[in-house]
Structure formats: C-alpha cells, structure tokens
Amino acid sequence: MTRPAGRSGKARTVVVIGGGIAGLATAALLARDGHAVHLLEQQDSLGGRAGRWEAGGFRFDTGPSWYLMPEVIDHWFRLMGTSAAAELDLVRLDPGYRTFFEGEASPVDVPASREGAVALFESLDPGSGARLAQYLDEAEDAYRVATQRFLYDDFSSLRGLASPDILRRLPRLAALLTQTLDGRIARRFRDPRERQILGYPAVFLGTTPFRAPALYQLMSHLDLGQGVLYPRGGFAALVDAMERLARGAGVDVCLGARARRIVTGEFAGGVRVAGVEWTDDGGRGRRLDADVVVGAADLHHLETELLPAALRSHSEEAWSRRDPGPAAVLACLGIRGRLPELAHHNLFFVRDWRDNFRRITAGLHLAEATSLYVSRTSATDPHAAPAGDESLFVLVPAPAKPEWGRGGVDGSGSPAVEAVGDAAIRQVSEWARIPDLARRVVVRRTIGPADFAADFNAWRGGALGLAHTLGQSAMFRPANASRTVSGLLYAGASVRPGIGVPMCLISAELVLKRVRGDRLPGPAGLVEAKSLEVPWPT
CATH class of the missing domain: 3.50.50.60 (FAD/NAD(P)-binding domain)
Known part of the structure; x- marks a missing residue:
C-alpha cells in the first residue's frame, strides 16, 4: 500500500x-x-529545552547533548528537502562515553562500535561478551519493530498492530512488556558495571531501569550498536539549521x-x-x-x-x-585549564543505584554522591571554550519538585539548587581525580526545577x-x-x-x-x- x-x-x-x-x-x-x-x-529565541547560554567566551547547550537515532533526524531533514549531512557538521565520538563507578579505581571507556562494546564486556566479565552480542541483536530487532510499527504510529487506529511482523513477535513482545529493563539485564549480566551501562538509558526516557519496560532494551542498540555522534556547535547548531529551514519554507515566527x-x-x-x-x-x-x-x-x-x-x-x-519523570539540576561551568581526565560524555554511577532512583521518584533529598552526567563539549568542539580552557555541562537527575527553586549565575540560585551544584562539583573532582576543580571554575550558572516550570511551563518542573x-x-x-x-x-x-x-x-x-x-x-x-x-x- x-x-x-x-x-x-x-x-x-x-x-x-x-x-x-x-x-x-x-x-x-x-x-x-x-x-x-x-x-x-x-521566549526570545527558539529551541525550548534545547537552549544555549554563553558567558566569558564559554558556550553551553543547556538541554539535549546526546545525538542518537541519527536516521530519524536525517529523515526530518530529508522531508525538508535536504539532509543532516548537508546541514550539520557531524562527528563520531570515540570513546562514545566514559563511565565512572563508585569505589572503582579507574573509569571505563565505552567504545564507539558494537565490536568494541562486546570486547569491553568480555574484559569486565569473561563470557559476558557473547551475552552482550545476543542482547544487542535483540535490541536491534526491537528497535526496527519500534520504528516500523510503534514510533511513527499515532494509534488512531490499531490496525498497525495486526501486521504479520507484530503477530510473529507477540510472545517476545509480551515478555518485553511484562518484565522491567533491570530485571531483563540482571538475568544475563552479573557485573554491576555492565548492568549500569545497559540500564542507564532509561534515564533518557524519563524513568528508571526498575520501572521501564524491558522493551526499552532497544536503547542499547543506539549507544552500543550505532554509537554516538556530535554536531559541531552543539544542539544549538541543530536548532539553527531547523530555524533556517522553517523560515525558508515560509513560517511566520513570532518571538x-x-x-x-x-x-x-x-x-x-x-x-x-x-x-x-x-x-x-x-x-x-x-x-x-x-x-x-x-x-x-x-x-x-x-x-x-x-x-x-x-x-x-x-x-x-x-x-x-x-x-x-525526573526534574534536574543543571550546572554550566567554565573551567580554566584542560581536563583530560574527562571524555566528551561522562557518566558517574553510585553503587546503590536503587536507593538513588528511589530518592528521585519519591521526592526525597539526594545523597551527597548521586548518579550524574557531565558533558565536556570542548573536548570535541574548540569553539565551546577559550583556547586552553574547558566548557562543562553537568546534569543531576532530581525529584520533580519545583519548590526546590530556580538556579542562578555565580551561586545566586536557591539554596537547594546551589547545594546540589556544589555537591556535583565535589563528586566530579573526587571521582575523576581533579582535586582543584572547584578553584578553577570561572563561569557558573545553575538551572533548577522551578526554571523548567517557569521557562517551559513544564508540569511539576519535569526536565524531559x-x-x-x-x-x-x-x-x-x-x-x-x-x-x-x-x-x-x-x-x-x-x-x-x-x-x-x-x-x-x-x-x-x-x-x-x-x-x-x-x-x-x-x-x-x-x-x-x-x-x-x-x-x-x-
């Protein structure tokens, strides 16, 4: 048809x-x-949560920073008569990201290829490489079914669910929908580092591996199977390209x-x-x-x-x-000097992950050490910071509680938001072994749950x-x-x-x-x- x-x-x-x-x-x-x-x-600019901020020669994306599902983004550009390759300067990151685990002496770099990921798992736990290969095969199959039958369907009719490929996979889909992502991972992988690498994409979906359906195993196809790209200029460059095409198509933009x-x-x-x-x-x-x-x-x-x-x-x-879903506390940090201890994307995982997520979903205060994400954009994009310096973007998943308040420049945000920012800087400093990190911060801006509520009308200050x-x-x-x-x-x-x-x-x-x-x-x-x-x- x-x-x-x-x-x-x-x-x-x-x-x-x-x-x-x-x-x-x-x-x-x-x-x-x-x-x-x-x-x-x-607002006075387009992009919404995909925002930007600049101060002192440092540039920051204040929203999305992982360029995943490149074929979907390219498809939108092709509908507009062009392509992502023509509009963006895309770079493949290698390693895809660096992971820091509480209590572990050294971080673990996740390679940019499926073969590299399989070899990494085998080195962490002998025998798990083959299990990861099978897991990624299943993830790729789930992803293809999702793009063909679920994601591009508004479900105004359910006839798409009666397709032969869906009916053929019903037993597997039933299992993926009745299990949690964490449960599916735990049955196959023993090493807690591997479990966290496979489970963390649930955060991209605004949930936890303990609440996400196992169907979202498909996310591992994106970062471990496909790898991670970066558009030079950040997601601000993506927004600019989209705005340029929208205006060119005749959109009347009212800011x-x-x-x-x-x-x-x-x-x-x-x-x-x-x-x-x-x-x-x-x-x-x-x-x-x-x-x-x-x-x-x-x-x-x-x-x-x-x-x-x-x-x-x-x-x-x-x-x-x-x-x-979760809110977040964000910190944009301009750092004097280089930070080779960090990759472009960095994930910090606490040992007691279940308690970490429980605090977020139950609306409790975060522990002193919490799982967080750090983007060192200047590792790939020299225009993100003055020569010899670094631009860091820190994201700390937090409870959806706008009463925590708004962030601010140079520590002027609410006490609750600034305290989370301070703790994050200390944690990155200790875990990545950058003892003077706090003293090297020359530009600082925080963003809190109340900012998401005020600036984007986000329900309960949700970040995603x-x-x-x-x-x-x-x-x-x-x-x-x-x-x-x-x-x-x-x-x-x-x-x-x-x-x-x-x-x-x-x-x-x-x-x-x-x-x-x-x-x-x-x-x-x-x-x-x-x-x-x-x-x-x-």
Whole structure:
C-alpha cells in the first residue's frame, strides 16, 4: 500500500504554540507542505529545552547533548528537502562515553562500535561478551519493530498492530512488556558495571531501569550498536539549521509571543478550533485565526491554561495518576585549564543505584554522591571554550519538585539548587581525580526545577516529559489530537511517541501525517522504515 508522500490537498492556516524542537519541526513540515503557518514562542529565541547560554567566551547547550537515532533526524531533514549531512557538521565520538563507578579505581571507556562494546564486556566479565552480542541483536530487532510499527504510529487506529511482523513477535513482545529493563539485564549480566551501562538509558526516557519496560532494551542498540555522534556547535547548531529551514519554507515566527487562549467555535454539533489569542512582548493582546492549532508546548499547560475544563481531554484526576519523570539540576561551568581526565560524555554511577532512583521518584533529598552526567563539549568542539580552557555541562537527575527553586549565575540560585551544584562539583573532582576543580571554575550558572516550570511551563518542573513507564508508552501515552476539539493537534515530549529530540521530530511527522490524512504506521513519505538509513561519519 502506497502512503501519501506529497502536499496536502487543501492549504490551511495553522498556528503552532511553542517553538521548541517539536514546534519548530512541525511548523517547518507543514509550511513545506503548502500551509500558512504561524509559530508562537514565548521566549526570545527558539529551541525550548534545547537552549544555549554563553558567558566569558564559554558556550553551553543547556538541554539535549546526546545525538542518537541519527536516521530519524536525517529523515526530518530529508522531508525538508535536504539532509543532516548537508546541514550539520557531524562527528563520531570515540570513546562514545566514559563511565565512572563508585569505589572503582579507574573509569571505563565505552567504545564507539558494537565490536568494541562486546570486547569491553568480555574484559569486565569473561563470557559476558557473547551475552552482550545476543542482547544487542535483540535490541536491534526491537528497535526496527519500534520504528516500523510503534514510533511513527499515532494509534488512531490499531490496525498497525495486526501486521504479520507484530503477530510473529507477540510472545517476545509480551515478555518485553511484562518484565522491567533491570530485571531483563540482571538475568544475563552479573557485573554491576555492565548492568549500569545497559540500564542507564532509561534515564533518557524519563524513568528508571526498575520501572521501564524491558522493551526499552532497544536503547542499547543506539549507544552500543550505532554509537554516538556530535554536531559541531552543539544542539544549538541543530536548532539553527531547523530555524533556517522553517523560515525558508515560509513560517511566520513570532518571538516573545505568549499564548493565552485557544479559541474555539461550534460546527455541525461539535467544537473546533478557530484560532489563538496571545500577547506580544509589549503586552499587547493579539489574535490569529486558524483552521488547525498545534499545541507543541507542555500538554498539561496547554489543556489547563488555554482550554476551559469542558474541552480538556485529560482531567486533573488523570494527571494526578501520571508520572512526570525526573526534574534536574543543571550546572554550566567554565573551567580554566584542560581536563583530560574527562571524555566528551561522562557518566558517574553510585553503587546503590536503587536507593538513588528511589530518592528521585519519591521526592526525597539526594545523597551527597548521586548518579550524574557531565558533558565536556570542548573536548570535541574548540569553539565551546577559550583556547586552553574547558566548557562543562553537568546534569543531576532530581525529584520533580519545583519548590526546590530556580538556579542562578555565580551561586545566586536557591539554596537547594546551589547545594546540589556544589555537591556535583565535589563528586566530579573526587571521582575523576581533579582535586582543584572547584578553584578553577570561572563561569557558573545553575538551572533548577522551578526554571523548567517557569521557562517551559513544564508540569511539576519535569526536565524531559512524561516518564516512559508501561502505562505512558505507545498507545497508552497521551494522543496527538484532542478528543474534544476538532483541528487541535499536539506534538512534543508530552505526547506520542515521547521524550527526546528524535521522538519530538517524529511527533511533528505524526501531525504532518494527520493533516495529510495519512494514518499508516511508518515514516511520512516513505513506504518502509528500513528507508531510514544514512551513512555514518567515520
């Protein structure tokens, strides 16, 4: 069966609320398809959580930093008539990342290739290399099924689940959905370092390995099977490329534009969108009429602040049962001198991982030592710091508690946020054996849970979006269309398919497909997901 691959038959006027990755991607795709698109972004720049900050010659991405699922990102660029290779300067990282384990004398570098990962596991625990090879085979199969049948499906119809490849895999899928990721890993791997390397991708999904379904074993195909890329200039370069293409396609970008109300009207006994009321950066009230409105901001904010209660698809009672995923404390640190002790990506794992995650999900204070992530962007990108210096971005997963407060520059954030930042610096200093790290910090800015709530309207200050638990994945995740208002569609990390830059790009495609009238599973404009293949830089 051939899917629609061209422009929609009728040109519509579209208003997109939110200029993060999902909103920017959606606006660009719809404009390229021939629609008149207006993009409203409340901040003074685009990108949303994929933000940027610069001070003293140091440059920082303040959001996503792992370039995974490159074929998905490239597919979006190809829908825009170009390619990721043409728009970005992509570098393959080797090692993919460095891991520090509490109590271990030396860090462990994770190689950039599947073969290297298998050899690494064999060196850590003889016999586990073969088990990892089998695990990665299964992960790759799960990933291909996901891209073909789950990720690019808005589940407005369940017919995609009746495909032969799904029916053939039902016993395996049942096992993957009824086991936890940690349980699946523990049955095969004894070494705690291996378990943490395989389990940590659950954090990318806003959850823990103890709560994520084993289906997310597929994540190991991304970092261990495919490897990790980096776009020079960081994710800011990705946002810039997307903005350039969106404006080139005709998107009308309105910055400093805060949406106040989604306007609706009655038709044929139902309710449909009529436009959006918003205020500009001067506080003046404005309105844009629209045939289609795409909410690409936080779903809870969109429904509770911009719609009356009677038109919301999700009640407050339903929200009270949902898992917002973790918040985070971020620290942007400009460091004098070099830091060869760190790789580009660095993961720090505490020994008592279960207690670490329990503190986050239960809303408790973090321990003095906690699992965290450090990006030394200047290891790959010389423009990220002055010559001879380093740019560090530290991310500490934290409870979704906006009452912890906001961050600030030079220690001016809330006491709770600054205390987490101080502890993280001490931990990195001790574990990576950089005794003078704190004294070498010349630029510092922290970001706390309340910043995510204030700047991105993030529900409960979540850093990523709704956690990918079983009850919040695939068809169980909030839908990409309102159940009560015709013409009101949704994109972004709150809805299907989920969290992360690639998922947000796919959510934009789901909106594009719905506007086109294409309800088939699989990427827009392609017959088979296997077409999502791009050459890797060497």
